[in-house]
Amino acid sequence: MGKYKSHILVCAGTGCRASDCEGIVSNLESALEENNLNEDVQVVRTGCFGFCEKGPVVKMVPDNTFYVEVTPDDAGELVLEHLVKGRKVERLLYIDPDTKERISDSKHMGFYKKQYRIALRNCGFIDPENIDEYIARDGYAAMGKILESMTPEEATAIIKESGLRGRGGGGFPTGLKWEFTRKAQADKKYVVCNADEGDPGAFMDRSILEGDPHSVLEAMAICGFCIGADTGLIYIRAEYPLAINRLKTAINQAREYGLIGKDILGTGFNFDVEIRLGAGAFVCGEETALIHSMEGLRGEPTVKPPFPAEKGYNGKPTNVNNVETFANVPPIILKGSKWFSEIGTEKSKGTKVFALAGKVNNVGLIEVPMGISLREVIFDIGGGIKGGKKFKAVQTGGPSGGCLTEKHLDIPIDYENLLQCGSMMGSGGMIVMDEDDCMVSMAKFYLDFTVEESCGKCAPCRIGNKRLYEMLDKISLGKSTEEDLGMLRNLANVIKDTSLCGLGQTSPNPVLSTMDNFQEEYLAHVVDGKCPAGQCKALMHYIIDSHLCVGCTLCNRVCPVDAISGEKKTPHVIDSSICIKCGACLEKCKFGAISVQ
Amino acid sequence: MASVKLPESKIQELKEVCQKYDNKGSELINVLHGAQELFGYLPAEVQEIIADELNVSVAHVYGVVTFYSFFSMLPKGRNPISICMGTACYVRGAEKVLDEFKRILNVKVGETTGDGKFSLSCLRCVGACGLAPVVTIGERVYGRVSADDVKKILSEYA
Incomplete structure (x- = not known):
């Protein structure tokens, strides 16, 4: 500067x-x-x-x-x-x-006010395309400290003691993962950064790579030193062109400065980083599927064990961590494990980045200490619900997570608590919903995603989720019975118990959590044939109030399917067997005569 | 092998893409990215050439192409329209926007208009959730799109 x-x-x-x-x-x-x-x-x-x-x-x-x-x-x-x-x-x-x-x-x-930035410490502060600015903010100091004064065991111990857990969703202790890979015997090992952020509505990994790419490179080199790897691979979505470009720039600059490459800082340690592009498959966020994709294969998961720590990329021990996890590493090394473990809750240390989106006033990327309540996140940081509407639910964990409600608002957010409520931390997507959102439609939306993204390898996920989707569709059309709800739950549990990988094991969560928390709403669809949120078109009926209708014929003229009839200056009627529920008449009526029931 | 209809110069370029990755089978996905950049899509004959160059089966190449949503075997329109169907956009009304595009262009998702001008697809989250619902046309990003805006947006490409 x-x-x-x-x-x-x-x-x-x-x-x-x-x-x-x-x-x-x-x-x-x-x-x-x-x-x-x-x-x-x-x-x-x-x-x-x-x-x-x-x-x-x-x-x-x-x-x-x-x-x-x-x-x-x-x-x-x-x-x-x-x-x-x-x-x-x-x-x-x-x-x-x-x-x-x-x-x-x-x-x-x-x-x-309530944010605490560790992983996002440099985002919005530095020019991500200028390595000097990163260095000016203690960049590569953590790597230097380790290379010059520590053994791999000592450095791994710091990460282990800090209590850092995987930020990609699973929450596996990072230090432990490093230790497993370090102990594996092999002539070649790999460090992989999982930047295949597939959860729709989550964009923290992209923002870190766009705003602070060097922090990830530095952490990967530290990991490489700890586990004994000289090659790092970043698997990134092709949908993130800006992040890819900034990463490429960062890699070139770091090589130029001798901060990655051969004989780093004259210590004899070699470590270089390559980029691998994803090609749009959600399942590739699962580590075994990701590794297969990097090998040029279909991104299908395989049964663990063997874990990547023993047999990963090209059959060699591989340590896979997500972007946000890596971004936490350099500050932990510099400030110590004690500093980090003092933030957060007993079992979930540090902070978590959330992508706050949906019907909330302040959409954006936030980083908060673990243990903060959903209420603080949604109402203090998020500024409450858009348009003064009523809060209904918040969906965490993306397609693998669940919908939490009013009663969960004061629970401290950490890995265990979210699981206990039937959701999960996931990568940190947080979608807020208001009274206008139908929970059956929401569950259907996620199942539609899972059906499309299921790799098709195992039957429970491939066939089961398709059937789940069809059952939900039947509910939203008002053609289900109460008995179907029992079958829905039964099938959801079977898929959970028998799927091969994390995608299938968690895909029924949106269904189960909405069934648990919004049972009345499911019953309203099934028993009363009504959608309380007014979102399921098949369950809506447009009606003209004959007392308010003056017979201006405006609705008649805008109706695309001629479902409205009536003489001029006499009340009109809608033939619901023809009506496609497009809502055009409702928008046009100047007399408030048309309503939805 | 089907009769090759691609111009010789393009085939040469494709082979260069393969060579850039040392004709290694493990680099298949990177090669396919390069090939799609070159042709805009991945027709059968392109896949056959790649299989030949990397010394893997055509079935393997086809298996990978059809697995990943980023790869397409159909040509895209000159102005590829993508509607973000990520959760944030969905709850802010992306479906209505998509329906309007479908109605005006008279195509389904994954199709291209008869004149080759527009193709319509959905994608999952471009990460601009603050601007939801989001539509991208080519490189251009449109934020806070409502169904009423669709006509105006399309008219920019008249």
């Missing part, structure tokens, strides 16, 4: 790029030039700030003014007012929803 007096940080994560942050950057640069400030002020593209709801985000450093929802047209004003005249541009500051006051420092915003 050297010669510049101040910096303008512009979020260049995928979300903000979609809102034209590049336009903001170029307009800022030309405005700086016009005002002869281009020598003193530098515009930096950073990784994700997390506050995607209010993006694009622009932050002024060193005074930390945090501007939200900036457009390219605002660039000139920002430079002229903020930098030249020294006045904050009030209209671009965040408005506190409670006090209605404008807040300029992100520290005081509800969204950031």
Whole structure:
């Protein structure tokens, strides 16, 4: 950052790029030039700030003014007012929803107050394409410390004692995994970074790779030293082009600096990293399937044992960790296991990154200490439910997780508690739903995903999930009986017990958890033939109130299937056997005569 | 082997892609990525050439191509439209947006319009959940799309 007096940080994560942050950057640069400030002020593209709801985000450093929802047209004003005249541009500051006051420092915003950033420590602070900025924030210091003063056993012990557990979903103790791979005897071993973030609605791994790629490279090298591997492989989704590019840049820079490659820091330790592209298969998040995919095969899982720690990539011992897990490693090495294990709960240490999305006011990426309650996450950080609607459920763990309700809001979030409630930590997707969301439709949505993504190797998952989907579809069409609900639960349990890999073993969770927590809603569909949330089209009936209808014929004209009839100036009627429930008439009626039942 | 209809120069380029990965069978997925970049899709004859070059069976190549959703055996339209069907987009109404695209373009998911201008597909989460529901057309990302916006978006490609 050297010669510049101040910096303008512009979020260049995928979300903000979609809102034209590049336009903001170029307009800022030309405005700086016009005002002869281009020598003193530098515009930096950073990784994700997390506050995607209010993006694009622009932050002024060193005074930390945090501007939200900036457009390219605002660039000139920002430079002229903020930098030249020294006045904050009030209209671009965040408005506190409670006090209605404008807040300029992100520290005081509800969204950031309860966060604790370890894995995301550099996201939004540094230029991810500049290795010097990473190094300036203690980058590669952890690797240096280990290479110079520790044995692999000592370094592994730090990770073990810290209590760090796999952040990809399973929650297996990371140090233990490293130890297994270290103890395996072989002439070649591999470190694999699982960046195949397939859970729809989770984007923390992408944001870490986009915002702080070096932290993952450094951690992989540390892991390589601990387990005795000289090759690292990053398996990343092809759907993340920006993350792939930033990783490539980071790998090249690290090689240039001698921080990966041969004889690192003159210690004789060799470690290099390659990228492997995924090709869009959710099951490849499972480690054995991922390894097969890297070998150029169909990404089908195999039975464990043997675990990858004994027999993995090319039949050699392989340690697979996820991106977020790796991002936690360098700070643990630098600050010590005690520091890390003091954060969180008894069995779940440290922090967890969640992708908060759905019907919540502040959509974004957050990192919170383990043990925080769902209520704090959704209402304090997330700012509550959009449009003042009522909270109904929160789905954690993606297609493998479950829906939690009001009664779970005060449970401290950790691996064990979420499992006990019938959900799971998963990779950290957190989708908030309100009263308008139908739980049967939600379960159906996830099953549709599983059916499509099942690799087809084992029968319970391939056939069972398809049947589950069909049963749910029958419920949403109002054609089921109470007996079917018993069969649904029975089949769900069979799939859980008999599937080969984690995908099948967890795929019925969305069904089981919604059945447990929203039994009345299932019964309403089955017994009363009604969808309380008004989402299942087949169970909706459009009705015209003959007292309110003036016979303007507007509905008649917009109906695409001619289901509405009636003479001019007399009340109209809808023939429900023809009606396709498109809702066009409801939108057009000016007299509020049409309603849904 | 089916009669090859690809131009000789393209075949040469494809062989170069294979060579870049040392014609190794274990690099099949990387080779397929390269090939799809070259042709836009992976027709049968491309798969046959790859099988030949990497010394693996055509069945193996076909098995891998059909396993992964990123690979396509059908040509895409000049403007490939993808509707994000990730959970965040779904709860914010992505299905209605998809229905509107289907209605206006008169194609199903996975199909291309008769004039080859648009193809329609779904994808799972581009990670721009703050902008849900999200639609991508080519490289361009559209955020907070509603069914009413669809017509306007398509008119940009008139």
